[in-house]
Amino acid sequence: MSSISTNDLQKLFKSLDKDNSGRISISELHALLHRIGIETTLEDLQTLVPRTDLDYADFLSLYEAIANENDEDLWQAFKVFDVDDDGFISCEELKMALTKMGFMEKKSREDVRDMIHVYDKNSDGVIDFDEFKDMMSSGGV
Template sequence: MSVISRDDLHKIFKNLDKNNNGRISIAELQNLLEGIGIQTTSEELEKLVGPNDLDYAEFLLFYDATIEPKMNADDGDLSKAFEVFDVDGDGFISCEELQMVLTKMGLWEKKSGQNCREMIDVYDKNLDGVLDFEEFKDMMSLPAAAAADDHERKS
């Protein structure tokens, strides 16, 4: 099960579609990736998505075929994702780092009332206030409800 819901994917798509034309260009996709610290060229992205802009349905197919399998693959791919969230490279994801990356991805709205601390607390097994790699792996693979139930039993 993916941590990123279809609603989240729709928010990401809308955030990427800066000109509101219902399509994501290679440049718009590249801006998102650079915003979360992934450097790539237009040519590399064209090899992945083709030369044409993506509409929402194509974006979902691209996500399902390329990104989703990698998120549920091996530790190497998860390690790369962890590095994106671990902005300062200290081996842990803090509340501030999580919020910063989610904001850049268009998944965090300050006015929404979301609490980053609560999000981390659900997966923070050792209660140190940050996520290590193992806790991050759980976050990427466990549904939030199951993790919250486990967290409640341990508290």
């Protein structure tokens, strides 16, 4: 999940708050999640959100909880690639991981280096966690 700016979150909340009450109902939130492809039951959502409606602060907290959960999943994936556990994915580590997953049959070392170059924002020749998140959210691997 890519991060959404606070301004965009405010716009989203206001668009859900049809009656301008400063609150959105769980059913309105459920409808939004369904529209963007997140399948959950209303009952599951109600266990996650203990109230019948949310104010903007509640909405932000829920977004942050979902984003943090996604970051934890990405961190676990990052650690699979970061074989030497130095906090970076090198060309060799990426090539090794992609080979194990069966994606390297037609890719050369230069292909992997080019892949790293595309996502290596600070041009240090390795992928850090933030760059990895960008790579995964854009479908780079």
